[in-house]
Amino acid sequence: MNTAEMNHFQDIYDALDHGQTDEAMRLICQEQQKTEHSAELYYLQGKVFMKLSDWGNAISCFLKSEEIEPEGPARQCRLMLTEIMDFYNKDMYNQ
Template sequence: MRFYLPSRDKIKKLFKNMEEIKRLISENKLEEAIRLLDAYLTEQPRSDEAWFLLGKAHYKLGNVRLALNSYLQAIEINPESPAQAAYDMAIKVLDFYNKDMYNH
């Protein structure tokens, strides 16, 4: 099996893109962040950080199912990813609201 190592310029570009994505998420420009993350993941599908950020953006938009799927992708790549805590929290929130629905 051959491993592909990106060039120094490509690494710089990917790092810059990731910083831009984080900025967009912090500014709640979530659709734009998702668009960039989709493009990023096309080139770097094994980036647990990108999958985690995609989940975060989807969660902030209320797309919980898409967020959970993205978190699971990140966890599959890296079990130590912060996506694990985000996934656990999202599940707890869903459980809380689902139980609350039955109490009305």
Template sequence: METTDIIKDLIAENRLEEAIELLNRRIEQNEKDDEAYYLLGNIFRKKGNWKQATFYYLSATEINPESPAKQAQEVLVDIQNFMNPDFNP
């Protein structure tokens, strides 16, 4: 099984700390691994830490502007705007 599949399974099983550990190892081996940053963003979104999720999504899109992290970040912004329409960044 590919590492990405294992990580996605860990995320689905809510074994988030194990997934974070594997992703951090991937980034140590290749700091340009946009998929690793995207998956970290997904983990932190799942944990409710939107600030950290945003950081990882933006990191992924800096490496790869076509990353699915771009759309994930846009969704986070839409949700934040819906929840707090008076917020002006």
């Protein structure tokens, strides 16, 4: 992500930082109508889904972002979520 993109999407980052997921998603959808296939927008959308604990949609957004920008920040988020979802404690199920 470059500085110009960060500044362009600053309102979305601010909404995310303040936990305003509805506002962030509204702004993302608004930007997606103007700009198709933006790795940064898919990444941000994935971050919103993460905050909403919607892991499947978050991973899908991160994958779309990775297709466009393979070495972008979405890859790290997707790997983290995959690790979390793959983890389980067998002892919890045998109590």
